Amino acid sequence: MTLYERCADDIAELIRNGTLRPGDKLPSVRDASLARGLSRSTIFQAYYRLEAMGLIEARARSGYYVKSGGLPITCPEPGDSNPDGMAKDVDVGQMVFQLIGALSRRDFVPLGSAFLSPSLCPLARLARHLGSAMRDFDPWRLIEDLAPGNESLRRHIVLRYGMDGMVVPPTEVVLTNGGMEGLNLSLQAVTQPGDVVLVESPTFYAALQALDRLKLRALEVATSPAWGIDVDAVAQVLKRQRVAACWVMPNFQNPLGSSMPDERKKALVALLAEHEIPLIEDDVYAELYFGPRKPLPAKAWDTQGLVIHCGSFSKCLAPGYRVGWVAGGRFAARIEQMRLMYTLSPAIPSEAAIAAYLDGGGYDRHLRRMRAALLRYRSIAMEAVRLHFPVGTSMTAPQGGYFLWVEMPGSVDAARLHALARERGISLAPGALFSSDPRSAHCLRLNYGHACDPRFARAMQTVGRLAADMVPC
């Protein structure tokens, strides 16, 4: 940190703890320079920064004052996206891999990570189940479980659908190598190269990569941070365009954190069914809800077998075990055959350990603890954005999951911010990873699943400061 940054931070802290109050006048640049033993230009830079952060304001011919209203208590939500409605070839390029490279380094503060802190998961208990389940494992099952996969685990998955009031036959459940493989297989099962796929704007970059890999074209649809994809906009597209599939995250969307209300889910499913279009539903954050009850997936309204529901244990129980599943509707058999051709099967020990964990009970207790922690982390992160990010920043208030979508003033280039943060040991996920809409260029997806990391607060401060530096006077 430079001298002026430290000076600005000191003053921000005085404002934050109430020593300096709204309307208070700051010492003149000359007085502060004398008092702090710093050059005048350093003081000037510090005040300039505080101004960019929205904490103080210059009054003509008078000096600097703590801003009236002081810290904004709430940050506005970003507006709905407004993509251009054209189907495009996808080229996410190398940025994702740079990002993944950075996030796998433990010396980086993982604000841009797609993962939450593994320490939120019952790793020790899972490890015990790994050892014991495999110690008594019938060798023949190492072959038998390759297809259709661990029977007990598939039964648990079906049971959990049942707890949500959904009837999903076990034959429809295909175990996959994490949610990623499920989503890739689902896409491939229902498309041909050159097809158009509807996605939210912005959408998870892995969706864009999968489209790229399969030579599909993405058509981004307007999406609200408050209630998800715009069903009317989908209807408009379907009037003018042949569409092979629709890929949506109705619950705690990555990167927005948005959630579709039930009526909208129902309307989307009905609309797509009318056109016989498969809906690929990425629902890997479903268990990480903050509200009183688990949100239903869109699949709950599926009567045609057209909704392919993709889940995973990676986000909520067993990171790195690489076990997910697909409830594949009418495409289940095809998806399973494709998995057999591609990776054969998820790891049998991983499946067995998760099944044994679920047999043992305690999963819901773990999930309650995890949700409480994430809700706490969300508050920490939102507060940090309010405190450190430049005036004009807006952000979503997600009702689950672990991503904030932060829209900064138009002058902030998130890709450049990403590069600067990287130099400072902080990973960021710039908006361009998630959308070709130019507006996403000044947005960030902020992962708050690591807010327990002691480096988190400082990193948020650093990023906020770097962003403020990009805001013109």
Next chain:
Amino acid sequence: MTLYERCADDIAELIRNGTLRPGDKLPSVRDASLARGLSRSTIFQAYYRLEAMGLIEARARSGYYVKSGGLPITCPEPGDSNPDGMAKDVDVGQMVFQLIGALSRRDFVPLGSAFLSPSLCPLARLARHLGSAMRDFDPWRLIEDLAPGNESLRRHIVLRYGMDGMVVPPTEVVLTNGGMEGLNLSLQAVTQPGDVVLVESPTFYAALQALDRLKLRALEVATSPAWGIDVDAVAQVLKRQRVAACWVMPNFQNPLGSSMPDERKKALVALLAEHEIPLIEDDVYAELYFGPRKPLPAKAWDTQGLVIHCGSFSKCLAPGYRVGWVAGGRFAARIEQMRLMYTLSPAIPSEAAIAAYLDGGGYDRHLRRMRAALLRYRSIAMEAVRLHFPVGTSMTAPQGGYFLWVEMPGSVDAARLHALARERGISLAPGALFSSDPRSAHCLRLNYGHACDPRFARAMQTVGRLAADMVPC
């Protein structure tokens, strides 16, 4: 078993144990009928079967005699394949999935299986490593190990290359979800839809499936059961045809069991390098050699980074753990990026357990035991073919791995044999799975990796009998 089958088996046993010797006359049909209390037609059927099996011969106006030479001591090897040299779209269709369905049922005798008996592997020790490695596992590594993958495991792989005199940098080693994913990723990394890929004739059906999935065209090249793919034939093809890649198993080829001599490997690598064509080398059986030393992979002669060497722990150490690797040459980075997009990573616990097992030592001791067992199993299986299969059957004598390629007389329809065996609880892998060459229609890939199964001998007898039934008088 019917009466005549039992009777024929009894007599075959008398021939086998030397009670009846070459040149001995069998009792007349009438005498035998009286002696055994069976109808004449039953005796006639039994003699007829023994004749089809090549054990006895009818001499005009005299009767039946034990055949001179008795049991053939060796079975001839099948001839080289002679495919039509045309690139074709691939459509392996549903047969593979039927096969996989049957082989995952434990009540089936898995002669058609692609897997060997898991009980040959140190499952209990691996299970202990699973539990202990994950108990002490640094949670952060659940993220850190996603890319580029467990460092200790990659070091072990590099060390084993080193033991073969090969220098492979760790950055070139990409861990994959079993050998299957490695092969799929490698193919995708070096081809575009519509491209032509050279394969052996016959070749592993998963290669054909991967080509099908990626909309590639297969060009089968003549392949010798004795020394593998015909390098001159490859050279001829390259003169007249643009080729994107070549997929070969130089060691213990699946399904032939053939092995390329070193000079041929070297010649193939040089030829392809001349044309800048990547060689995808499937070498998953390399550790299961019967000779005095491990055969080198073709990659040992690669100076251009054009050989992608695919290995796996599934066949020789940890079935069901789904850990393989690719030494990707100049394509390594691309292959790793594709894996990150597709499945993200193999299961971290599987990687950790295998790394801990290798750390602990004893891998080579295990492999020695496994090879000795498989060599014994091979003898059992070859003997069973000689004893039970119809005259005119030829088979390979593999120097490693666990597959025999059996070519039956032209009248035997292997697909029909497969269907009949299935009804009797035996899985078979008919030749049509491995090649579009009509000649493969009377071939079988026989898995002898389960010859320790008490049902094995009886199943071989059953299949041999069913095949003999298809041979005209």
